[in-house]
Amino acid sequence: MTSNTTVLTDRFATATGRAIAAGVVLVLCVAALMFVSTDLVQELFGYSQNIKAREPTFFIRISLLIGAIAAAFFLITSLSYYKRNKVAIAPWMFLSIGLVFFMIYVIVPIFQSISYSFTRWNGLYDINGIWTGEWVGLHNYKLLLNDPNFYTSLWNNLLWLLLFMLAVPIGLFIALFLNQTVRGIRIYKSLFFFPFVISQVVVGLIFTWAYNPEFGLLSEIWSWFFCETKTNIMGNLTRVCSPEPPSILGDETMATYGIIAAGLWPQIAYCMILYLTGLNNISSDQIEAGRLDGAKGWKMLRHVVLPQLKPATFIAIVVTVIGALRSFDMIATMTQGGPYGSSNVLAYYMYDQAVGEGVGRYGYGSAIATVLFLIMLVYISYFLWRMYQDEMEAR
Amino acid sequence: MKFKLNFSIASIAAAALMSTSAMASDLIITFDDLNPDKKAAYDAAVEAFKKANPDINVTANNGDREAHKGSIRNALQNDSPDVITWYPGNRMGPFVDAGLFMDISDLWASDENLASNFNAIKPTMTRDGKQWGVPYSYYQWGVYYRKDIYDKLSLSEPKTWDELLSNCDVMKEAGVTPFTIGTKFLWTAAGVFDYLNLRTNGYDVHNDLTAGKIKYTDDRIRATFANWEVMLDRCSFVSTHATMSWQDAIAPFANGDAAMYVMGNFSVGQYKDAGLTDEQIDFFQFPEITAGLPRAEEAPADAFFIPAKAKNVENAKKFLSFIATAEVQSEWNKAIGQLPPNAEAEINTDDKFIVEGMETLSTAAGLAQFYDRDAPAAMAKEGMQGFQRFMLDPSTLDEVLENLDKVQAEVYK
Structure with a gap:
């Protein structure tokens, strides 16, 4: 009886002790976090220049932050409330760090950006850290409705979404074609997959060169048919073409299609790899059964293979939609939205108005961002709803 | 205390x-x-x-x-x-x-x-x-030209707008594109616009325009664009300018396909890197358009x-x-x-x-800074896109100017 109570009190004592220790560490860390500055670090470690104290300060702050988080976890886990409700609380503790960062870097900025869209602001805080903008209500949205560039960008966004979908059937076709056992097939597969490995910026550059009407691949091919080489007035060789080779990225009617074609190249590879893995998992029994029932060719594909590829198709469509909305990199490297804004999409137009080249219409840019967000919300809601449905079915 | x-x-x-x-x-x-x-x-x-x-x-x-x-x-x-x-x-x-x-x-x-x-x-x-x-x-801006091409065609540095235009006629006759330019990054077109505007209307109109006191649909600005249209017609620019940076545009200049370049002096080193010598290139001030107007220059x-x-x-x-x-x-x-x-x-x-x-x-x-430094950045961006559009298709002029008025009304509030 007595030994039992001592064990209990002991455990109680150590748990409380741990909680108190963790609490003290937590308070110390937080207090130190508020206190640490580059000036202090410079003083403490005797750096000759303030700028050199920045790096150590950063590391000190990070370690204090980690210390504070660890202490907080210790503190929570040693509470008796936690012990009684472990199963309910533990997942939230694991989630909490991610949630905090998700709040800071995703959720809060969304609302900030929506609130900026009702203001006129050039992106600057004055010397005292006071925001320099002014509230203008729905003004930016009214401007948007009258802005031809906005409609161009919106239309281009739509073009991207529609034409980018070509990647799915083309990827499927290539995957079916490559899904055979021939000697060296792995080499062919990796060659087809290759463009997806290259960075978007590099793809953009390669296509910009290929499209160049002066020295690009296309104009080279063009010159076989329509050009002749002459000597010009200075005795140098020059190329005279009639008609002139198309200037794809310099023409408002062709620029967007040119960029989409460049974007499709890696996207097709992506869809292809998704379908190839999907094809690997197709049950041979069903193929066999289909064959016994006399299905082949198109019928086999339509009724036996494709239904089994449904998950792959779903993912392929999802990543392609995301890819189409991520067209920013390609546009930035290939045309910067030009000529005269005709290849803009909403994302690039937003960047262009707010951040790009110091234009600094942050309010207007935020209004564009809000519209883009609303459009994407439709798609995201559908996606989440679909995921939710799948979860429910699985249960 | x-x-x-x-x-x-x-x-x-x-x-x-x-x-x-x-x-x-x-x-x-x-x-x-x-x-x-x-x-x-x-x-x-x-x-x-x-x-x-x-x-x-x-x-x-x-x-x-x-x-x-x-x-x-x-x-x-x-x-x-x-x-x-x-x-x-x-x-x-x-x-x-x-x-x-x-x-x-x-x-x-x-x-x-x-x-x-x-x-x-x-x-x-x-x-x-x-x-x-x-x-x-x-640094100064002006027209950099191929002196050897000028000599070959027995042309001399134009002092007036008409001389420039007739020079252009001779060059086109000889199969030379008069002007090279690369407008992919837009600002080069602003150099041409600034000079046409400074020579057509003078320094004060340039400043008033970039300060938002004059509308783009103003008759004086329309006169500038009318001159530009003449220039596009008689002194054509290289046709693929919208896909070229200003450095890319040096290639036809160096090859002798184009004879003139409205540019800043920072470009001289690049001409020389492209193989041109001091004897082959020279410089003249953008010629007078409206007679008697005090000459203002770009000098960022x-x-x-x-x-x-x-x-x-x-x-x-x-x-x-x-x-x-x-x-x-x-x-x-x-x-x-x-x-x-x-x-x-x-x-x-x-x-x-x-x-x-x-x-x-x-x-x-008078010394102007440059269109995109004298005008606020938001105005400059739209303005230069408008210039590029006009250069590619002069028939869009009205649309361009009306849009610029709209942006101007917003930016200078």
Whole structure:
């Protein structure tokens, strides 16, 4: 009886002790976090220049932050409330760090950006850290409705979404074609997959060169048919073409299609790899059964293979939609939205108005961002709803 | 009160002690040009400053010019260096208005060199009656042309608009495209527009337009565009200009397919890199259009500013005084092939473009910064897109001008 109570009190004592220790560490860390500055670090470690104290300060702050988080976890886990409700609380503790960062870097900025869209602001805080903008209500949205560039960008966004979908059937076709056992097939597969490995910026550059009407691949091919080489007035060789080779990225009617074609190249590879893995998992029994029932060719594909590829198709469509909305990199490297804004999409137009080249219409840019967000919300809601449905079915 | 007084005396004493005991003080400079010659000239000036001020710990940063346009916002608001490069004219406006640049009128008044040798450029550095920066370099714009092509066709430098147009006719007859240009990054088109506007309407209209006092649909601006249309028709530009950067556009110029280029003097080095020699290229001022109009020129300047949050203001001012001296300005601009804003500084008399540029600018009735520096950035962006569109398809003129009016009404509020 007595030994039992001592064990209990002991455990109680150590748990409380741990909680108190963790609490003290937590308070110390937080207090130190508020206190640490580059000036202090410079003083403490005797750096000759303030700028050199920045790096150590950063590391000190990070370690204090980690210390504070660890202490907080210790503190929570040693509470008796936690012990009684472990199963309910533990997942939230694991989630909490991610949630905090998700709040800071995703959720809060969304609302900030929506609130900026009702203001006129050039992106600057004055010397005292006071925001320099002014509230203008729905003004930016009214401007948007009258802005031809906005409609161009919106239309281009739509073009991207529609034409980018070509990647799915083309990827499927290539995957079916490559899904055979021939000697060296792995080499062919990796060659087809290759463009997806290259960075978007590099793809953009390669296509910009290929499209160049002066020295690009296309104009080279063009010159076989329509050009002749002459000597010009200075005795140098020059190329005279009639008609002139198309200037794809310099023409408002062709620029967007040119960029989409460049974007499709890696996207097709992506869809292809998704379908190839999907094809690997197709049950041979069903193929066999289909064959016994006399299905082949198109019928086999339509009724036996494709239904089994449904998950792959779903993912392929999802990543392609995301890819189409991520067209920013390609546009930035290939045309910067030009000529005269005709290849803009909403994302690039937003960047262009707010951040790009110091234009600094942050309010207007935020209004564009809000519209883009609303459009994407439709798609995201559908996606989440679909995921939710799948979860429910699985249960 | 008494306590406060005591405290301030104590702090002054402490500061005095600190400054004597800690011999070394800091200076952080942020520059924005990585082109080899520009970088070398900057490094040389910093080295000279270090030598002259051994007790100052100088940290010299340098970064890409386009990236700097974005990063300066952060630099001024959070993480200020003591000296930073930026553009004068309207481009410094937002930062001056937000109080992010330090007013250095006192330096302009107390430094004898700044007070007496920078009169020509002082208005450019002035906003709200105060001076905000010190320029280290500027350069002329004009028409660079292939002298050998001109000689071959027995043409001479045009002095008037008609001479230019008839020159163009001869060139086209001979299969030469009169002008090269690369408008992919838009600003080159603004150079052509500025000159047409300065020659058609003069300096005041340029300033009023970029200050938002004149509409784009104004008859005077329409006259400028009418001249531009004539120029597009009779003096055509290379057809693929929308896909080329200004460097790409040098290729047809160097190959002899195009004969003229409306450009800034920073481009001369690139012509020479492309294989052209001093004998093959030359420079003339953009010809007169409206007879009798006082001749104004484009002369964009580059300058150093002190952020309001700078920590070592005294050292920063020392540096600005230093780079304003005639010796430093001479060395610096000789190295980069540009012009020193300091009237006492020497220029490189072996460089015919510099000599001619000096001549051009010192006799000019007014100096414009450049469309995209005189106009606010948001206006400039739309404006230059409009210019490019007009160049590709002159029939869109009305649409372009009406859209620019709309943007203007919004931007200058």
